[in-house]
Amino acid sequence: MAILLYPTRGCNLGCLYCFQRPGLPRPGAMRDWEEMDWEGIRKALRLLKQYRNSCGTEVVLHGGEPTSVPLDVLERLMKLIRSEGFNVGMQSNGYAITEDHIRLFKRYGCHVGISVDGFPDINTLRGFFDEQGREIKPASEEYRKRVMENLEILISEKLCGGVITILHRANAGDARRLERLKEFLKWLEERGAQSVRLNPMSADAGPAKAYELTNEELARAYIELYEYCKGLRLKVSPFIDMRRTLLGERETVCWFSGCHLYDSLVWAIDNRGNILSCDRILGWGTLLRPSQLPHTDMFRMQVRTLALLQTELRDDPYAHLHRGGCPAEGIGGDWRRPSRFVPAFDKLFAKIEEDLRKALPDAIFPTEYPDKVRYVKMIDAGYRWDIWRGDFTR
Ligand code: SF4
Structure with missing residues (x-):
């Protein structure tokens, strides 16, 4: 896990499906880095440092778009993060990265994750869209060209920390x-990238909703991409995460970790030093974390997961492995309910399990354990599932 730090909530793009969109200032509308509370950020970092085992050891500059912030402010932030003993990373849309940024990244060992949905002809939901979803085409086309150039530079400089690609109808719909x-x-x-994460696009309303994949479409896309990726050296999430959980391990992507909306698996710090919940819910408003750190008892005891295992997901054979998925994609916008994409996750789980069973015919998989509630409790108590013994082990 990582800690996210938002030097700004503003962004130089206006992507159609941005989950921060309802609360996101339009490009240039905000200079919130000018109100940075440096002492507040330092205090927040020191506080979270005590919880390294839960929060992680990397602070990722996030946003909004962190490259919208002037270079000297970025450098001061990187210095601060490193001086507090954390590694520094960045998640960027890749549009405005310059040679000066590259020098800065090298100086501070900052790996940059790029959010991009494919080649320009399928990366068509990211770019410049106004509030009504109308596109400013020449500007978007320029962005799509530049992000590919910058991505190539980052990979060749060994500064790319991975690619996040959001799946929707424009890049995975047919x-x-x-x-x-x-x-x-x-x-x-081929260029040497190491890892990719394929997340489903979710939208509760607005022009992006038409691009959300149905569960059938998402399952087809995931399974096809999973088959294809078998021949690649890339680490692709969620495929590796599903494989890991089927092999009885605990370490997995946040969506399969039993996340709680107000007390998410990811921590964030804003420009005033407030400690917030996950960035995916910024569009719902800014949610301060509860004062009980690193997690509340509600999270620690996996109340949402256990409730789902006994109600809506009672008959789901993979429910103890995906734990209901990301609460920000809860059915009907209700975070207490399972992710709307659980049926697609289950189909992909089934496909990966089928492959594992062929490769490991003597293994006993977690899907054979009858008590899913106990399974979650044992894994959270530090046990792992031993596929050779068909039992828990330390
Ligand atoms: S809200 Fe969703 S994206 Fe955020 S930490 Fe939780 S599972 Fe992950």
């Missing part, structure tokens, strides 16, 4: 687009 997405993954591999 066979032709899926082919292009595969070509993009191949392109990444």
